[in-house]
Amino acid sequence: xxxxxxxxxxxxxxxxxxxxxxxxxxxxxxxxxxxxxxxxxxxxxxxxxxxxxxxxxxxxxxxxxxxxxxxxxxxxxxxxxxxxxxxxxxxxxxxxxxxxxxxxxxxxxxxxxxxxxxxxxxxxxxxxxxxxxxxxxxxxxxxxxxx
Numbered sequence: 001x002x003x004x005x006x007x008x009x010x011x012x013x014x015x016x017x018x019x020x021x022x023x024x025x026x027x028x029x030x031x032x033x034x035x036x037x038x039x040x041x042x043x044x045x046x047x048x049x050x051x052x053x054x055x056x057x058x059x060x061x062x063x064x065x066x067x068x069x070x071x072x073x074x075x076x077x078x079x080x081x082x083x084x085x086x087x088x089x090x091x092x093x094x095x096x097x098x099x100x101x102x103x104x105x106x107x108x109x110x111x112x113x114x115x116x117x118x119x120x121x122x123x124x125x126x127x128x129x130x131x132x133x134x135x136x137x138x139x140x141x142x143x144x145x146x147x
Contacts, residue, residue: 002027002028004046004049005030005049005050006032006039006048007031008032008034008035008036008052008053008054008066010035010054015032021112024109027116030048031048034058035061036057036062040070050078050116051077052079053067053070054081055084055093056082064092064096067100071097079100079115079119080100082102083105085104101114101119
């Protein structure tokens with residue numbers, strides 16, 4: 001069974017590239033959101049095994065807070081992809097979502113592969129299976145409380 005990934009990215013071309021790369025690596029891309037609210041709604045309903053999240057999204061949305069909630073409430077691993085490598089952004093990521101893998105745009109697909117492996121304890125592309133246990137009840141409780 002393929003691992004399921006949710007992409008949270010507001011730039012359509014980057015989202016398409018991420019989707020293509022994830023599919024090539026054996027992931028089933030089960031959704032794409034352009035802001036954190038959509039991400040939480042999709043994650044609550046489809047329970048992905050992984051979220052690939054941009055940091056700064058259209059309309060001033062912040063992916064860092066959403067990633068923290070998804071990791072804590074839904075127990076879903078997150079990988080950040082961002083074009084912002086400034087000290088403040090990196091510090092916020094490291095403080096709010098400790099030990100989260102991070103890819104700075106532009107990145108090579110090998111960097112994304114390594115980040116996916118770090119986030120999910122995945123051995124290598126197209127090898128072996130990955131079973132992640134997520135807490136649907138915790139995610140549902142978070143989603144209900146956040147509205």
